[in-house]
Amino acid sequence: xxxxxxxxxxxxxxxxxxxxxxxxxxxxxxxxxxxxxxxxxxxxxxxxxxxxxxxxxxxxxxxxxxxxxxxxxxxxxxxxxxxxxxxxxxxxxxxxxxxxxxxxxxxxxxxxxxxxxxxxxxxxxxxxxxxxxxxxxxxxxxxxxxxxxxxxxxxxxxxxxxxxxxxxxxxxxxxxxxxxxxxxx
Ligand code: HEC
Numbered sequence: 771x772x773x774x775x776x777x778x779x780x781x782x783x784x785x786x787x788x789x790x791x792x793x794x795x796x797x798x799x800x801x802x803x804x805x806x807x808x809x810x811x812x813x814x815x816x817x818x819x820x821x822x823x824x825x826x827x828x829x830x831x832x833x834x835x836x837x838x839x840x841x842x843x844x845x846x847x848x849x850x851x852x853x854x855x856x857x858x859x860x861x862x863x864x865x866x867x868x869x870x871x872x873x874x875x876x877x878x879x880x881x882x883x884x885x886x887x888x889x890x891x892x893x894x895x896x897x898x899x900x901x902x903x904x905x906x907x908x909x910x911x912x913x914x915x916x917x918x919x920x921x922x923x924x925x926x927x928x929x930x931x932x933x934x935x936x937x938x939x940x941x942x943x944x945x946x947x948x949x950x951x952x953x954x955x
Contacts, residue, residue, distance in 0.1 A: 799891050802900035802951040805852065809844045809949065813837065814909075826912055826924040834931055838863060845951075854904070856947035860914075860928075860937035870950065873901050878945045885943050898953045906946040914940045 816836065820829035837854070838861065845852030855866045857874055866874055877887050887903035906914065912924060917938050920928075928935050940946055 798893075798898040798951075798953050799889055799900055801953070802850075802891075802902055802949075803889070805844070805848045805850065805951055806902045806949040809841060809852065809854075810904075812844070813840065816840070818909075821912075826921065827927050830913065830924070830927045830931060834861070837861075849954075851950075851952040853950045854947060855950060856904075856937065858936040860932050860935045862934065864947070866948070870901075870948070874945070874948055877901065877903055877948070881943075881945070887945055896955055898955060900951045900953070902949040902951065903945055904947040904949060906940045906942055906944040908942060910940065910946065911942075914938055914946065 817829055817833065820832040823829075841852055841854050853864075855864050855870060855874075857866055857871060859865045873890055873892075877890060880888050882888075885905075887905060889903065890901040892899045892901075912920065913928075914937050917925065920938075928938075937946075
């Protein structure tokens with residue numbers, strides 16, 4: 771009998787901490803990566819469909835009308851707040867807050883020798899916030915690359931729709947922006 775009690779006690783001593791640890795270790799970072807990968811690939815699919823329909827002259831207005839709404843909806847569908855922000859915005863609603871800017875600059879500085887930017891995870895009592903870098907790639911060049919290499923139609927469309935545009939002159943491998951994913955605990 772005594773031996774059984776011992777076994778129960780030992781079992782409880784080991785299993786209670788395991789139970790609590792498992793409860794605590796929802797992997798917010800990998801959840802955030804799943805959500806942002808979905809958002810990225812959906813945005814890119816929509817963008818290339820608009821590009822093949824009418825080049826940048828139709829894809830730029832398409833982004834203006836849909837990008838923000840699409841990002842917010844993608845967040846709602848996954849029960850998180852999802853934002854796509856940057857230090858040099860095309861749409862000023864996408865400007866980083868001073869606090870977010872500090873994280874952006876930290877991530878920018880920590881680019882690995884393979885050219886990869888790290889994610890960042892911050893936890894408070896109520897929320898977990900995951901910052902996922904958006905690197906600049908080849909197919910972003912037509913709309914965010916060097917101004918002098920842009921087509922005349924692209925420049926005209928951008929000037930008309932975004933007279934205060936800051937989101938040009940990026941090079942491949944730059945940090946273009948961040949996805950911010952906020953989970954409620
Ligand atoms: C067809 C042109 C076009 C292409 C190609 C394009 N973008 Fe954009 N991008 C835009 C427009 C237009 C906006 C502004 C959307 C808005 O008004 O909400 C934008 C906004 C953004 C933003 C939000 C911050 C801001 O500046 O307002 C990020 C981040 C971004 N683009 C990254 C990329 C990346 C990364 C790529 C390549 C994978 C890319 N874009 C390709 C046109 C383009």
